Amino acid sequence: MKIQTANFGELEVNQDDVITFPQGLPAFEQLRKFVIIDHQPDSPFHFLQSLEEGSLTFVVAEPLTFFPWYQIKLAKRDLADVGVEEEGEAVVLVIVTIPENPKEMTANLQAPLVINGNRKLAKQVILSDSDYITRHLLFPEEKQQACK
Secondary structure, eight states, rough: OEEEEETTTTEOOGGOOOEEOOTTTTTTOOOOOEEEEEEEETTEEEEESSSSSSEEEEEEOHHHOOOOTOOOOOOOEEEEHHTSSSGSSSEEEEEEEEOGGGGGGGESSSSEEEEETEEEEEEEHHHHTTTTOOOEESSSSHHHHTTT
8 A cells, every 4th residue: 555654755555564553542542553664774763654644753763772771561451452462472662752952862661662563453551650751861961972
């Protein structure tokens, strides 16, 4: 199928790559069909593109790339919602916010995306009983100093 997007122009999307969020995403409950687009080879970033709203694209990343200490405990209900029996079967991504100054990029560790890659079902899980916040810096100051 072909879709028109604001960021990528016209895209050819394989139906097998479509990920369904049965409950939508918070604030975007009506949008349920998405596809993951790779940014560049070897890039830690990907795009989560809505198939129903061409102007809606989220930047996402695997949290362990930036936060090796990141651990979550998912409720059985959340796993069941995406058809996963054990946490290890799920792919976890986080939404990244890129402000004007890219050094201030943040990741939402409090509400990861949990994806069943086999069944192409996904859910954004809000970890209400964790110490994670919605804006963890991807590049804390000590990493920024090391890059200078």
